[in-house]
Amino acid sequence: MRGLPDLAGALVLTLLSGPAWSAGNPERGRQLADRWCASCHLVGPEQREASADVPSFASVARRDDLSEALLAAFLTNPHPPMPNMSLTRQEIADVLAYIRGLR
Numbered sequence: 001m002r003g004l005p006d007l008a009g010a011l012v013l014t015l016l017s018g019p020a021w022s023a024g025n026p027e028r029g030r031q032l033a034d035r036w037c038a039s040c041h042l043v044g045p046e047q048r049e050a051s052a053d054v055p056s057f058a059s060v061a062r063r064d065d066l067s068e069a070l071l072a073a074f075l076t077n078p079h080p081p082m083p084n085m086s087l088t089r090q091e092i093a094d095v096l097a098y099i100r101g102l103r
Contacts, residue, residue, distance in 0.1 A: 022090060024097025032095050033057065036085050061102035068096050 033043040042056035050056070060066060075092045078084060087095070 022093055024090075024093035024095070024100075026094070026097040026101045028091075029094035029096065029098030032087070032091055033098055036083070036087075040081075057099055058102045061099045068100070071096055071099065 030044065033041075037043055037057070038047060038050070040051045040054045042050040042058070045058070060071070072092050075085070075087055075095060
């Protein structure tokens, strides 16, 4: 359960630090997801292969228990086996806009 306190800490830091998140660009988010995430996740409906052990972006988009703030915190502080992508705030907003568009 080590990941939950780390995620909670990242969420608090994300919500308390700096200016508000800007609106994301879903097309740019799709490009980032294709580059960083498609090797494990099904990023889009036309993708045919991904790891069976990870959720698709569409299933993440449909989950009511995953708020944008929680997803932003997760992307800010990823944990293994996810790579440390070091995404900027704008890039995170873009990926979230893409995921939001899959609902």
